[in-house]
Amino acid sequence: MTWGPASSLSKHLLEVFFPRSCVYCEAGVEDSGYEHLCVGCTRELFLAVPPNCRICGYPFHGMLAGPKTCPHWLLTTPQSYKPP
Numbered sequence: 001m002t003w004g005p006a007s008s009l010s011k012h013l014l015e016v017f018f019p020r021s022c023v024y025c026e027a028g029v030e031d032s033g034y035e036h037l038c039v040g041c042t043r044e045l046f047l048a049v050p051p052n053c054r055i056c057g058y059p060f061h062g063m064l065a066g067p068k069t070c071p072h073w074l075l076t077t078p079q080s081y082k083p084p
Contacts, residue, residue, distance in 0.1 A: 020035070020036070021038075022036065022037055022038035022040075022041055023036045023037065024038075025040065027040065027041075051064055053072065056070065056072050058072045
């Protein structure tokens with residue numbers, strides 16, 4: 001559902017009175033590519049890219065010969081969970 005120009009105006013007015021701030025360090029997020037992280041915290045962000053565990057995102061280093069899951073998720077996941 002779109003609300004049109006009134007919604008856009010109210011969103012901008014809210015940002016004037018309540019500027020967005022980083023959820024980690026509370027700096028402004030005006031120039032960041034993320035809605036809730038500042039540029040400095042964005043640089044510290046680690047994004048999981050393949051090859052990584054398909055369950056928890058933990059990175060694998062080197063070639064993979066077996067399943068793409070790691071033992072880390074077993075430590076934090078109930079034993080009844082079956083990976084996809």
